[in-house]
Amino acid sequence: MKNETNNVVIEELQERLEPRQAHAAQLMVANEFAGKGDKKTLEEIAEEVGVTRQTLHNWKTSNIAFIEYLKALSTVTLDSQRSFVDAQLMKLIAGGNNGIPSVKGVELYYKLTGALIERQEVISGNAPSSSPKMTRNELASEIQKLSDMLR
Structure with a gap:
């Protein structure tokens, strides 16, 4: 079901792009997952698509549909692994x-x-304390009693 949903999303996003934008996005995602020796520069990808490197950069940073399409393609590629x-x-x-x-x-x-769940307990300084409060005099008196017991 998830795979079908991803395909629908990808198709919808692709429809919002020009064919060369979709092709550029596909090349960019494939490039990110390529091995070290197989990587292309943005200039090489731009040349293959028929645009400038600056145009490719603008799509990658400013075109919301292009960015979402890149993200969806990357997710599908990652899921396939x-x-x-x-x-x-x-x-x-x-x-x-x-x-x-x-x-x-x-x-x-x-x-x-799900067999191991990390839990964190947050204690606020403003939370009411469950221990009773002592005045300074009561505390001093308790300390004196403890001191007397030690003698």
């Missing part, structure tokens, strides 16, 4: 390259499956 990432996580948990299971990998697995 999910099984690979899951397999790598399981390899880490099983012992990775050094044969030692990764505690961080186990922790991440439990977080992803």
Whole structure:
């Protein structure tokens, strides 16, 4: 269902772009996911699409439909790697390259499956205290009693 939704969103966003804008976005996302030796410069992508590097930059920074299309394409590309990432996580948990299971990998697995939930308690200075308040004199008296007990 999620994949169908992504495809509909991508198609709707693509309809709001000129064909060369859609092509440029596809090339840019593919470029971001490419290996080090396979990356292109923005100038190379711009030339392939038939625009200037500045036009490409303007689309990337100012054209909301182009930016949303880039984001949607990136999300789909990232989602397509999910099984690979899951397999790598399981390899880490099983012992990775050094044969030692990764505690961080186990922790991440439990977080992803909902078995481990991090909770944080925030205590406000203005919150009413459950402990009774003492005046300075009462506190001094209690300290004196404790001192007398120690003698």
